[in-house]
Amino acid sequence: MNEELFVSGRDIPNIDPYLNIWHWQIPLYLFLGGLAAGILFFAGFYTVRGKADRMQATVKWAPLLAPIALVLGLGALFWDLKHELYFWQLYTTVRLDSPMSWGAWTLMVITPLSLVWVASYMKEIFPWWDWKFSFLNKFEAWVIKNRVGLAWVMMVYAVILGVYTGILLSAFNARPLWNTSILGPLFLVSGFSTGLATTILLSKDPKERKRLSQIDLIFIVIELFLITHLFMGFLAGSETAIEAANLFLGGPFTVTFWVFVVALGLIFPAVLETLELLGYHVPKWLPAVLILFGGLMFRFIMVEAGQITRYLY
Amino acid sequence: MPAAEPKYESKPGWWITKQIGERLGLHDYFNYNDFSEVIDWQLKQMGTSLEEMKKIGVKEYPRKSGPLYLGEGEEFKFNTSTGKVELYSVDLADEGFDAMPVYKAHPEPPQNFYRLIYGRAPMHTFSRTSNNPNLWDLMSENAVWVNPKVADLWGLKKDQEVWLKNQDGAITTFPVKVRVTERIRWDSVYMVHGFGHSDKKLSRAFGRGASDEELITNIAVDPIMGGTGMRGNFITFLKENPATERKEDKA
Amino acid sequence: MAIDTKKCVGCGDCVVACQTENNVPHGYCRDWIVERVDGTYPSLSLEFRSERCNHCDNSPCVRCCPTGASHKAEGGIVLVTHHKCIGCGACIQSCPYDARYPHPEGYVDKCTFCIHRVEKGQKTACVDVCPTHCLHFGDLDDPNSDVSLALKDRKWKVLAPEAGTKPQLYFLT
Numbered sequence: 260m261n262e263e264l265f266v267s268g269r270d271i272p273n274i275d276p277y278l279n280i281w282h283w284q285i286p287l288y289l290f291l292g293g294l295a296a297g298i299l300f301f302a303g304f305y306t307v308r309g310k311a312d313r314m315q316a317t318v319k320w321a322p323l324l325a326p327i328a329l330v331l332g333l334g335a336l337f338w339d340l341k342h343e344l345y346f347w348q349l350y351t352t353v354r355l356d357s358p359m360s361w362g363a364w365t366l367m368v369i370t371p372l373s374l375v376w377v378a379s380y381m382k383e384i385f386p387w388w389d390w391k392f393s394f395l396n397k398f399e400a401w402v403i404k405n406r407v408g409l410a411w412v413m414m415v416y417a418v419i420l421g422v423y424t425g426i427l428l429s430a431f432n433a434r435p436l437w438n439t440s441i442l443g444p445l446f447l448v449s450g451f452s453t454g455l456a457t458t459i460l461l462s463k464d465p466k467e468r469k470r471l472s473q474i475d476l477i478f479i480v481i482e483l484f485l486i487t488h489l490f491m492g493f494l495a496g497s498e499t500a501i502e503a504a505n506l507f508l509g510g511p512f513t514v515t516f517w518v519f520v521v522a523l524g525l526i527f528p529a530v531l532e533t534l535e536l537l538g539y540h541v542p543k544w545l546p547a548v549l550i551l552f553g554g555l556m557f558r559f560i561m562v563e564a565g566q567i568t569r570y571l572y
Numbered sequence: 573m574p575a576a577e578p579k580y581e582s583k584p585g586w587w588i589t590k591q592i593g594e595r596l597g598l599h600d601y602f603n604y605n606d607f608s609e610v611i612d613w614q615l616k617q618m619g620t621s622l623e624e625m626k627k628i629g630v631k632e633y634p635r636k637s638g639p640l641y642l643g644e645g646e647e648f649k650f651n652t653s654t655g656k657v658e659l660y661s662v663d664l665a666d667e668g669f670d671a672m673p674v675y676k677a678h679p680e681p682p683q684n685f686y687r688l689i690y691g692r693a694p695m696h697t698f699s700r701t702s703n704n705p706n707l708w709d710l711m712s713e714n715a716v717w718v719n720p721k722v723a724d725l726w727g728l729k730k731d732q733e734v735w736l737k738n739q740d741g742a743i744t745t746f747p748v749k750v751r752v753t754e755r756i757r758w759d760s761v762y763m764v765h766g767f768g769h770s771d772k773k774l775s776r777a778f779g780r781g782a783s784d785e786e787l788i789t790n791i792a793v794d795p796i797m798g799g800t801g802m803r804g805n806f807i808t809f810l811k812e813n814p815a816t817e818r819k820e821d822k823a
Numbered sequence: 824m825a826i827d828t829k830k831c832v833g834c835g836d837c838v839v840a841c842q843t844e845n846n847v848p849h850g851y852c853r854d855w856i857v858e859r860v861d862g863t864y865p866s867l868s869l870e871f872r873s874e875r876c877n878h879c880d881n882s883p884c885v886r887c888c889p890t891g892a893s894h895k896a897e898g899g900i901v902l903v904t905h906h907k908c909i910g911c912g913a914c915i916q917s918c919p920y921d922a923r924y925p926h927p928e929g930y931v932d933k934c935t936f937c938i939h940r941v942e943k944g945q946k947t948a949c950v951d952v953c954p955t956h957c958l959h960f961g962d963l964d965d966p967n968s969d970v971s972l973a974l975k976d977r978k979w980k981v982l983a984p985e986a987g988t989k990p991q992l993y994f995l996t
Contacts, residue, residue, distance in 0.1 A: 260720050260752075262754070262858070263857060263860075265856065265857060265858075266833050266858045266871075267710050267711075267835040267852070267855045267856040268709050268711055268835075269852055269855040270850070271850070271851050271924045272850065272851075273924075273925060274924050278915070278921065280912040280915050280925065281912055281916070339911070340910045341909075341910025341911075341912070341925050341931075342908055342929035343909075343910070345907065345908065345909045345910075345929075345930075348907050348908075349889055349890055352890060354888065354889055354890075356886040357886065357888055358913075359888075360889035360890075362889075431883070431887070431913075431916045431917050432883055432917065432919065432988075499985075569919070569921070570920075570983040570986050694833060694834035694835070706839045706842060706843070709838075709839075709849070709852075710839065711835070719864060753860060754862060754867055755860055755867065757864060757865075
């Protein structure tokens with residue numbers, strides 16, 4: 260029998276017996292960030308493709324939620340900080356090595372961008388809306404003229420934001436469960452999928468819903484493919500990586516992950532969407548809600564389980 | 573001479589003794605205001621003084637009892653009846669004891685009992701430091717060390733709380749956590765001495781771990797030199813709180 | 824720093840010395856002791872390790888800090904500037920040794936190798952107080968420093984070298 264234990268009474272809150280320094284705020288923020296990235300990407304995408312008129316919910320309605328999600332996410336992040344009053348230190352420096360610095364600056368760009376985007380559609384959405392000041396009206400006119408350009412910038416930043424939500428975790432070498440580069444694309448795809456699901460919920464146009472469902476289906480398949488690769492990578496990895504994978508393959512997270520994330524959050528909605536596309540009647544909100552639920556669960560589980568995985572003791 | 577001034581209501585031992593003495597009407601035996609006067613008097617008998625010792629710390633006097641080591645070829649007699657180093661003790665033989673130690677098998681634990689071995693932890697000094705905040709942080713309770721084979725037999729898990737009962741039916745007041753470790757034999761258990769305090773005024777140490785003293789009811793005495801051996805007690809594990817069982821018995 | 828696992832008895836004096844020297848809040852610690860037992864009774868091997876921040880050469884905590892609060896001071900000691908730290912916890916996640924903790928006042932705290940003492944030419948509190956003299960501290964670039972001499976003719980190991988952080992705590996075995 261091998262035994263390794265602390266004999267100096269080490270029992271630091273949130274560090275021992277296993278790390279629990281990030282609570283609900285971080286996974287919630289990762290979820291909201293991915294969701295906003297998904298919404299903004301497709302709003303940009305269909306604008307660039309010139310199909311804004313046929314994809315009303317995608318381009319006009321859903322982006323209303325993006326700044327709200329981003330601000331809520333930022334609020335959660337701020338809540339998570341232990342030394343809140345010093346948060347401005349984030350914006351005194353650019354640190355290329357630090358994903359968190361990247362994220363702070365990305366949010367600094369994409370949140371105002373999303374607000375400008377929403378503002379440019381305010382008059383279309385609410386016909387009684389008036390900007391009151393002439394310079395604001397001039398600015399609006401300029402934005403509307405350059406919408407395609409704005410759409411391109413927004414798409415680029417949406418991808419950065421989506422990837423960043425995964426990279427934030429995967430950059431931590433010390434947590435074997437997170438330390439895989441697949442997490443970047445996986446979180447991007449999952450975030451886009453939740454963004455699409457939100458848009459599907461808002462859309463009243465059956466044609467638009469059908470188009471979005473088709474794309475979503477592709478994303479779900481990619482996601483399942485990436486999850487498979489994630490575990491293949493772990494199982495072919497070092498001892499710590501295998502231990503990390505075992506949390507999900509027989510360990511304490513097995514049921515929550517495979518039932519809530521994979522079955523209820525991915526496979527079940529994929530089947531429902533396929534049935535719908537084949538012409539069967541399916542409650543239109545069900546697959547979307549399941550995807551959102553699965554996406555949220557996925558981030559909670561990854562953050563919680565990742566903190567348990569470690570090198571020593 | 574205290575190196576650091578005592579904190580709060582702490583009083584030096586001499587002060588407490590003097591107060592008791594005064595109240596018993598023994599003023600003549602405590603004829604000083606401060607113990608430094610006594611130390612000074614004692615040092616003066618040695619030909620120095622407190623003032624001097626405070627300055628120099630150590631004072632060396634020439635040896636009066638002769639050289640410390642034997643010289644080469646010097647005749648020497650040890651303080652024994654043969655004048656030699658004795659492996660065979662004539663004196664012991666005269667008194668009717670074994671002149672050379674003869675091995676006698678020590679009592680073995682009965683079935684399901686284990687020899688209780690107690691010892692110390694490097695963090696604590698006996699039982700008196702267990703309420704010290706810094707040292708309490710280091711080690712706040714003891715554990716009963718159990719060999720993995722024994723743990724398997726009893727179904728004991730790491731950190732499971734058990735009560736211990738010895739061969740005379742003495743039971744620990746408080747439960748103690750199990751540590752499953754190869755560092756103890758399968759016929760014995762080990763625990764650090766100095767825990768399981770029952771005084772609630774020891775705000776930190778109260779009820780932490782179990783006290784080995786409660787289980788030491790059998791004290792072996794060496795028939796020759798009177799030394800005591802307290803590791804001849806045998807314990808067994810109680811997985812349920814014996815206090816609740818006792819209540820049920822009454823009801 | 825080099826730690827002689829053959830001399831360490833696991834008394835915890837280094838832990839208390841650090842807590843009092845650095846005013847570490849109650850319930851927290853910057854160094855700690857691990858006991859490792861291998862084998863089956865009666866053939867056992869026992870190792871005591873006094874552990875703390877490894878002051879890694881390739882320190883992940885410095886790289887992932889978004890504000891530059893975690894930094895490497897001259898001489899390779901990894902430090903946290905309290906008034907720059909936002910308490911995001913990224914460095915805590917990045918440390919394979921779990922050597923950092925969130926101070927109740929909000930910033931992240933860790934072993935400083937007693938830089939306030941080292942600057943005055945003193946040794947760290949833990950080294951000074953160790954009753955078995957099992958801790959050796961000094962400049963690894965100086966061949967005559969305590970730590971270099973300790974490492975010269977002994978076998979040593981570092982913890983979790985596979986994490987790739989180039990840790991600078993050497994355990995003499």
